[in-house]
Amino acid sequence: MSTVLILGGTGEARDLAALLAAVDRQPHGVPVPPAALERREVAELRVVSSLAGRVARPRLPVGEVRIGGFGGPERMASWLRAEGVGCVVDATHPFAERISASAALATAAAGIPLLRLQRPGWEQDLDDVWHWVDSLPEAASLLPELGRRVFLTTGRQGLRAFTAVDDAHFLIRCVDPPEPADLPADHELLLARGPYTVEGELALIDRHRLDVIVTKDSGGRLTAAKLDAARTRRLPVIVVRRPGRPQLPEVATATDAAAWVRARLR
Template sequence: MPILILGGTGEARELAAALHRDNVAVISSLAGRVARPRLPVGEVRIGGFGGPQRLAEWLGANAIDAVIDATHPFAERISASARAATARAATPLLRLERPGWSERPGDRWTWVDDLDGAAALIPALGARVLLTTGRQGLPAFAEVDGAFFLVRCVDPPDPPLPRDHELLLDRGPYTLQGELALIDGHALDLVVTKDSGGALTEAKLDAARERGLPVIVVRRPPRSADAAVATVAEAHAWALAHVATGGGAPPPHAG
């Protein structure tokens, strides 16, 4: 009976590899929103499920033993669907979510609740923006006047886009020296990002701190009180214990 990993993150790939080494049957599911995704080891499914009811049916039809939601911290829809589907199918669910970023001495961060809030703040904080919020949220910045945007994302975005922009198609991990060169080369004076967490893209925050730039950070969406862990090691241990016992109680929320 396989474990389903809802993936697309580095943590999901790392977990799939660890379970594969332990001979645990794993199916990794990717949303299919990235043209050339980094694939995990083992069986991979690409594409949506069609909502909670169909996901619940798929879980039953494929005899899924447990679900580990290791999607991006801002992937609200699939996480909500997973909660509803696993409840209907009586399938154990664990949330694996990397910790968010924390401010350090010298940081000039302003926190906002959503992308519209970030867009509204830009005119007061900067005129040349490194925008790293992902391609799906770019319409929120389409009406911002008086600012240049260096838009960095993995795949080409669909319009509408910021009026004055340059598109940079790139994928982490990024380095401090590379981010400093990007800031200096484009004379950037503001960074706008989501609180994605993790080391792969954290260098932009280090570079902003070193150059004294303000940063607008979009808070993560609130989560329900799922059973959750913050590290791959914890999720790996939970999965192994679940397989060994035939379904033990998940750990408490990691907060």
């Protein structure tokens, strides 16, 4: 039995787990679709998805799931050896830096191939008023020049950078509640999980009289509606650039990652 580890927490990771598990879910007596025939070569595939365990009610991928940190790269390497993992796909979020660094070190130590599955970043249109920054503190420093009613969509982590911004109201949207100490004084919390629609984002902008948006360059369609809405309302958007990553073979789609896994484990 070949084992693949998917480091997850993203839609792409769930798509990959579903693609690799598809052959196992084919009901008896139902003709196997041609694409699945190819997967027969690795029908004896064990797919393990790994989640950090940060979100209270995570969207779970199909198949086997382990939850929680590994305890650093050395322990991840031991885990990979103990579980007989044949290859690893790092499909974590573009801003999850530590786990990617850990995966690069652990797979190198264990001599296991590693692929990065990462969705492309967002692309700016001519009509967009985007201000690129390298970090959340830089975004916070730029805010007073751009607006007073802020739609903050950078997630629960790193919010503390905005506590120093006076004279601004924040609508903060995240999946789970942040630590109270991380919140700016004048804020409203909106607990929600994408996907979002342009109509919904426009309604939020209008109802809360928002005049600037802060986002990470997460990429993907699930959370892109705020950018379309900002373009429609001509709002400035502060976009935090992606952090640097270890140099690795990389693909942008779950389909390409599944092909890589099949080629590794054939």
